Amino acid sequence: MAKPQISYTCQSCGAQFPKWAGQCEGCGEWNTLVEEAPLSAGPGKALKGPKGRKLILTDLSAKEAPPPRHPSGMEELDRVLGGGLVPASAILVGGDPGIGKSTLLLQAAARFASTGLRTFYISGEEASAQVRLRAARLGLTDAPVQLATETSLRDIMTTLDAERPDLVIIDSVQTMWSDNVDSAPGSVSQVRATAQELTTFAKRRGAAVILVGHVTKEGQIAGPRVVEHMVDTVLYFEGERGHQFRILRSVKNRFGPADEIGVFEMTGGGLAEVTNPSALFLSERGTPAPGSVVFAGIEGTRPVLVEFQALVAPTPHSQPRRTVVGWDGGRLAMILAVLESRCGIPFAGLDVYLNVAGGLKVGEPAADLAVACALLSAREDTALPAECVVFGEISLSGALRPVGQTENRLKEATKLGFSSAIAPAGGKISGFGGMSLREMPDLTAVVGEVFGAG
Numbered sequence: 001m002a003k004p005q006i007s008y009t010c011q012s013c014g015a016q017f018p019k020w021a022g023q024c025e026g027c028g029e030w031n032t033l034v035e036e037a038p039l040s041a042g043p044g045k046a047l048k049g050p051k052g053r054k055l056i057l058t059d060l061s062a063k064e065a066p067p068p069r070h071p072s073g074m075e076e077l078d079r080v081l082g083g084g085l086v087p088a089s090a091i092l093v094g095g096d097p098g099i100g101k102s103t104l105l106l107q108a109a110a111r112f113a114s115t116g117l118r119t120f121y122i123s124g125e126e127a128s129a130q131v132r133l134r135a136a137r138l139g140l141t142d143a144p145v146q147l148a149t150e151t152s153l154r155d156i157m158t159t160l161d162a163e164r165p166d167l168v169i170i171d172s173v174q175t176m177w178s179d180n181v182d183s184a185p186g187s188v189s190q191v192r193a194t195a196q197e198l199t200t201f202a203k204r205r206g207a208a209v210i211l212v213g214h215v216t217k218e219g220q221i222a223g224p225r226v227v228e229h230m231v232d233t234v235l236y237f238e239g240e241r242g243h244q245f246r247i248l249r250s251v252k253n254r255f256g257p258a259d260e261i262g263v264f265e266m267t268g269g270g271l272a273e274v275t276n277p278s279a280l281f282l283s284e285r286g287t288p289a290p291g292s293v294v295f296a297g298i299e300g301t302r303p304v305l306v307e308f309q310a311l312v313a314p315t316p317h318s319q320p321r322r323t324v325v326g327w328d329g330g331r332l333a334m335i336l337a338v339l340e341s342r343c344g345i346p347f348a349g350l351d352v353y354l355n356v357a358g359g360l361k362v363g364e365p366a367a368d369l370a371v372a373c374a375l376l377s378a379r380e381d382t383a384l385p386a387e388c389v390v391f392g393e394i395s396l397s398g399a400l401r402p403v404g405q406t407e408n409r410l411k412e413a414t415k416l417g418f419s420s421a422i423a424p425a426g427g428k429i430s431g432f433g434g435m436s437l438r439e440m441p442d443l444t445a446v447v448g449e450v451f452g453a454g
C-alpha cells in the first residue's frame, strides 16, 4: 500500500501530518498546520538506485589543528563567536524585529571586510538605498562590503557560486524564497530550504554564512527549530526595546563556548561595545532601596554584576500576582515556597514583582540567593548595605549551595567598589582582598541574621 502523502507541516514544531487539524499533535499549538508540498525525496528514497560511495573511516586520535579564526576586531562579537569567525561555518543570529540585528551585522560586515574578507551583505527586507542610508549613519560607507537586495534563493546561489565570497550575510532567512518549494516565504519549508542551501554552500566553498532570523512572540526563531539544528552556531540578540543595552548570547556553538555574552549599547551612531557591562548595568542604581540587591553573576566566561529589584505589596485580588522580568518564573515560585515552608516567611496575599535591571536575562541558579534577599528586603522593608553583593544557590531544603567561580565574582565586585558579600558557607574562600564575606549555611540564617526576621 502506498504511504499517504505528508502535506501539512506545523509552523511551530515542524511535525508533519497527512491531514489538517486545528491542533498540532506534536506540540499542542493551535492553528499552526499549513499545507506544504512534500519533499521530493523523502528518507528511504535515497537508498534506491545505484550504490553509494564507501566511506573512509578514521580513528579518534587523528590530529586536528584548531579551526582558523577571523576576528572582526569587535571584541564583544569575537568572544561570543569563540574567538572569531570560522570558515565553512553557518551562524544563525536570532532576535526580535527592531532589536538591532541588521545594524549589528552591517557593522560586523564592515569590520570583517576591512580585515580582508570578501564580504557580501544580501538584504531581502530593505532596499539598497535604505541599507546605504544606514551605512552612512553608521559611518561605514567606505567599507568594502558588497551589497545586494534579493529574495530569490536561485539568483543568490548563482551569484555566490560565481563570486566565491568569504562571508555572506543573509538578512533575513524568512524573506528568502526558493522556487523549488511550493509555499510562501517565511514558511517552514522555505526557511528550511534556504538554510539548507546556504549551509551546504558554506561547507562546500569554505565560506562563513550568517543567517538573520526573526523571533516569534514565543521567543523562538520563526519557523521551526530545524534551522537551529542545521547551523553550527546560534546567537540571540536580546534586549528591551526601551533600553539601550543589547546582549548577544551564544546558545549553541560548535566552535566555542555556549552561553557566552557580548554586551552592546544602541546609540545614535549604531551599536557601541560595552567592555565593562557591570558598570553599565549598575549605572542606574540610586541610593540603596528596599528590594534592591546586587547579584555577582557569571555570564559565559565573564563575571557580570546586575541588580535584582523586587516589589512586594498587599494584593487586592484573590489570586496574588507573580510577575518576573529577566528571570525564570518557575524558579521564583520555588524560592517563594522555600521561604514560606522552610523559613516561615509567607507571601500569601502579597503581589510579588521581580525585575532584572538593564534588560539582562539571568539563567544562573547562583542568583537564587540574590532573588531571596531581594524578596526579603522588599517584604521586610530593609535595604541591604550599598556595598554588598549576593550570590548562591538555594536547595529545596533551604540549604545554601556554594557556586562556581566564587573568586571571579568577588574580584569583579571588588573592582566595582563593593566591599562585602553574602554567600553560601563552604565556598572554599575565606575572604578576598578587602572583601568581608558573610558565609551563610542556609536561608533561615540569612532571614535571621541579615534581615532580623523569621
Ligand code: TYD
Residues within 6 Å of the ligand: 095, 096, 097, 098, 099, 100, 101, 102, 103, 104, 134, 137, 138, 266, 267, 268, 269, 270, 271
Ligand atoms: P535594526 O538593525 O533595523 O533592527 P532589526 O534588523 O533587528 O529589525 O534596528 C532598528 C532599530 O535600531 C531602530 O528602531 C532604530 C535603532 N537604531 C539606532 O538607535 N541607532 C542606529 O544607529 C541605527 C542604525 C538604528
Ligand code: MG
Residues within 6 Å of the ligand: 098, 101, 102, 103, 125, 171
Ligand atoms: Mg533588520
